[in-house]
Amino acid sequence: MSASLVLRRRLAAELRALRIAHRLSQDDVARELEVSSNKIVRIENAQSTVSTSDLKQLLLLFQVGTEDRDRLLDLGRDARKRGGWWSAYTDLLPGPYVQLESAAAEIRNYQPTLLPGLLQTPGYAHATMQSFGSALAAEEAERRVNARLQRQARLTAEDPLTLHAIVDEVVLWRIAGQSQIAEEQFRHLIEMATLDNIHLRVIPYAAGLYASAGNSFAILTFHDPIDPDVVMVENRAGERYFDAAHEVAGFHSDFRHIINAALSEDTTLDLLRKALSGKMGS
Structure with missing residues (x-):
């Protein structure tokens, strides 16, 4: 899918659901990753892309199994892709x-x-x-x-x-x-x-x-x-x-x-x- 924003929203929703399932706050996750709470907020609101290294840390923190881990890493890579005809009109x-x-x-x-x-x-x-x-x-x-x-x-x-x-x-x-x-x-x-x-x-x-x-x-x-x-x-x-x-x-x-x-x-x-x-x- 060319619309990276849609995939970013999908990834954000899954990461938010994983955090809630583990009864962690956004501040808890930020402390574990040693990043600002604002960064976690932006990720969960699909306002910014998630780097591979950050995504791997999140999936490790949430104890995600191998199959889901690979799927979410692929989703993260697709969400970071740029392009589309609209790129010439930003x-x-x-x-x-x-x-x-x-x-x-x-x-x-x-x-x-x-x-x-x-x-x-x-x-x-x-x-x-x-x-x-x-x-x-x-x-x-x-x-x-x-x-x-x-x-x-x-x-x-x-x-x-x-x-x-x-x-x-x-x-x-x-x-x-x-x-x-x-x-x-x-x-x-x-x-x-x-x-x-x-x-x-x-x-x-x-x-x-x-x-x-x-x-x-x-x-x-x-x-x-x-x-x-x-x-x-x-x-x-x-x-x-x-x-x-x-x-x-x-x-x-x-x-x-x-x-x-x-x-x-x-x-x-x-x-x-x-x-x-x-x-x-x-």
């Missing part, structure tokens, strides 16, 4: 989201004000960047769009990402008001929405003040059940991540409430076709 994409997205099997995305990046055309992406209020250099804007297109490749790959996307109807009206990008964007949405792995639904104005409306969020689910779901919430202050089971369960509940307010996939497609023909709202 100055633009400093957070962990793209790595998590690249390894996800399924994403549930709620966007009340903009289209999800995975469904944006280059024209729409450029327009949203211009709307942020700070002018981007042409080269940087182009790199940001290229990065977005790289992300979108997962939707049509051999083992495609499954995307459940919910947007508010106001998003469609905003697109319709941008004549230079509207036709291309609506055609693209219709094409994407007909793929088996993409489930696009619109929340109509008629839904009123629907339950769980608020900031956009994405729930990422991974191929291996051992990797817990991650939620990313985005607002003006930046990105926040949640992976505690009770927090993630709350977002899953919110997503179900939002789906209940949305049109069906077929009705959403009809609405998109009306928007393309200029008959939306008629």
